[in-house]
Amino acid sequence: MAFEDVKAEIGLLLTRMQNEPEDRHELYLQLSEKLNELKAYGMPIPQDLQDLEDALAEEFTEEAGDPA
Structure with a gap:
């Protein structure tokens, strides 16, 4: 995949993150990928x-360790 394509996909992921905050974990995984x-x-x-x-990553690590 070309560098410009990856940059465009990251831009889309960031836009989705703003529009769909309930999917933050999935978007984090996609961003990491x-x-x-x-x-x-x-x-x-x-x-x-x-x-x-x-x-x-820090946020999700803290949530995983939170027993509440």
Whole structure:
């Protein structure tokens, strides 16, 4: 997949995240997948997207450890 295609898909994912907050976990997984594709192609990862992925990962890790 071309770099521009991956960037476009990430843009769509971010738009969906704003419109469908109840699917944050699925969107996190999809974002991670797309960022991993960029890494596999040796493309640079935009820092803001890396920060978003890290923040979501931390959020879901905290939720998984929360017994409530």
